Amino acid sequence: MIDDDEVRFTLDILEAWKERAEHGAALALERNDFLTTWRDLVPAERSIVWSSSEDLHRRVADFVIDIGLEGSWRGEAELVRLFIYEMALNAFQHTACTEVSLASDEVSISLSYDSQRFGISELRSSDGRGGKSALDAFRSNLEGSLVLDYRNINEESVWRITDLTKDGGITNPCGVRVAEVAKDIQATREKVEACDEVHLYPPELLSLSDIHKFEENIVDVLQGRRLVIHGLPRDSFIRSFVTERFPDARIV
CATH class of the missing domain: 3.30.565.10 (Histidine kinase-like ATPase, C-terminal domain)
Incomplete structure (x- = not known):
């Protein structure tokens, strides 16, 4: 028992089970925005x-x-x-x-x-x-x-x-942002020091200049680690460009 x-x-x-059951009942009855919280x-x-x-x-x-x-x-x-x-x-x-x-x-x-x-x-x-x-x-x-x-x-x-x-990768201890790398390479390197891979979460609006600048800085951060890039739209020019600039990265 x-x-x-x-x-x-x-x-x-x-108590968490009870709360989930209440959310589930509301979802079944109303089909409203509880759908986004159901993954908790x-x-x-x-x-x-x-x-x-x-x-x-x-x-x-x-x-x-x-x-x-x-x-x-x-x-x-x-x-x-x-x-x-x-x-x-x-x-x-x-x-x-x-x-x-x-x-x-x-x-x-x-x-x-x-x-x-x-x-x-x-x-x-x-x-x-x-x-x-x-x-x-x-x-x-x-x-x-x-x-x-x-x-x-x-x-x-x-x-x-x-x-x-x-x-969205916010709490990923091995995650970095383009602006973060540009601002302080040393702090970013220390942040991912214990990680096997470094995960990049690009902004929604990413320019070619952003990519070139990131390419210059990320080498000092990676130090042999593999780069994993998230969130680039499939069949987009920006994804193709990033794939070309970072041939050893995994793009997911």
Whole structure:
């Protein structure tokens, strides 16, 4: 029974479920602007200690249920759950960590654990199966609506999945803006120092001069990291121009 598990079903989670149910009822009756808030996740935190792969499966699935992922991110939920599981499994099997932490807020999910760096670039170059397949599946199917970033700070690895439709990249710790890079290269470099990739969120009105200036400055920020560029309209001249100027970048 839900009421019997006070550790998993906290008062905050129960109250968040109630609020979501009320929003859902209003949406079903009125079909108004509740549609834009329906993607909000339930904030929660959970720690998982290694027991077995079956136990890890269940605990990740329970977390996904508790934060309302199936109702909020709908078509993306299955791949997000699979990705979280594979990264947690990698942490237990390939690092010295004995515990992973899951957390969510309204627009993102994070997985953290103590370990040396083993993130996106290492997964891409590895001959692993589950983790690499999960990364490829995420990029092929979810980029555009969700963004993935990885950081390692003081030997703590943090994977974070953020809802771009709600957040627009504002809270992405590995995200930068064109004006931000132009204003202070040193501060921008320090901001993304722990990141595997640097995510650029261009302004709606982007000029060719902006792109040339950014190209001059971004090299000092990247320092070998891969650039990921978001939000350029498909079949636009500006997207083609950026693709030409940044041939090694991923444009999503």
